[in-house]
Amino acid sequence: GAVVSQHPSRVICKSGTSVKIECRSLDFQATTMFWYRQFPKQSLMLMATSNEGSKATYEQGVEKDKFLINHASLTLSTLTVTSAHPEDSSFYICSARDWSDGNQPQHFGDGTRLSIL
Amino acid sequence: QKEVEQNSGPLSVPEGAIASLNCTYSDRGSQSFFWYRQYSGKSPELIMSIYSNGDKEDGRFTAQLNKASQYVSLLIRDSQPSDSATYLCASTFSWGKLQFGAGTQVVVTP
Numbered sequence: 627g628a629v630v631s632q633h634p635s636r637v638i639c640k641s642g643t644s645v646k647i648e649c650r651s652l653d654f655q656a657t658t659m660f661w662y663r664q665f666p667k668q669s670l671m672l673m674a675t676s677n678e679g680s681k682a683t684y685e686q687g688v689e690k691d692k693f694l695i696n697h698a699s700l701t702l703s704t705l706t707v708t709s710a711h712p713e714d715s716s717f718y719i720c721s722a723r724d725w726s727d728g729n730q731p732q733h734f735g736d737g738t739r740l741s742i743l
Numbered sequence: 744q745k746e747v748e749q750n751s752g753p754l755s756v757p758e759g760a761i762a763s764l765n766c767t768y769s770d771r772g773s774q775s776f777f778w779y780r781q782y783s784g785k786s787p788e789l790i791m792s793i794y795s796n797g798d799k800e801d802g803r804f805t806a807q808l809n810k811a812s813q814y815v816s817l818l819i820r821d822s823q824p825s826d827s828a829t830y831l832c833a834s835t836f837s838w839g840k841l842q843f844g845a846g847t848q849v850v851v852t853p
Contacts, residue, residue, distance in 0.1 A: 737786040
């Protein structure tokens with residue numbers, strides 16, 4: 627099955643630091659990847675759709691200058707949380723879908739737990 | 744606003760019994776529906792997908808879809824303690840985006 631790799635799995639850093647998270651599709655090409663955030667005991671909230679070779683599209687209420695997304699190749703998307711603050715602490719998860727096969731579902735990376743001190 | 748509704752639970756199920764989870768969705772244009780299982784602190788794992796009306800079985804799992812009623816369900820037969828998790832119902836909308844329900848917590852008791 628489709629495999630999505632996400633790195634790092636955990637980040638602990640000081641307030642004001644920028645943090646980059648990588649999401650890779652290992653055995654398929656993903657022209658589109660998705661970034662989610664999940665707070666404790668809540669469901670996944672879609673933050674943005676990452677499009678290879680073009681700008682990401684952000685969901686309402688998500689600051690595009692705060693959460694920078696780059697999708698430079700068909701297998702790699704990155705999310706950078708700029709100048710992170712404690713309220714940005716959350717579980718960030720990426721997903722990707724093999725668009726070459728019609729109804730294929732999204733497959734998720736293992737997530738990145740971000741803790742800002 | 745696209746919405747997917749689930750009972751949050753917890754749903755307590757004796758080991759060996761059937762767990763029944765329900766989900767309704769608001770977007771009549773949704774074509775694809777998924778059930779994901781999420782263990783605490785982990786990312787979601789796909790367990791079932793369903794695209795047409797009726798039942799779809801995969802091992803101990805059966806998904807049911809009724810587009811007229813905008814209803815999706817998941818049955819887990821012979822529930823095991825390892826099935827204890829949060830189950831997320833999701834439907835697709837524009838450009839393959841997923842709309843998730845809040846999730847139903849299932850607790851299988853020995």
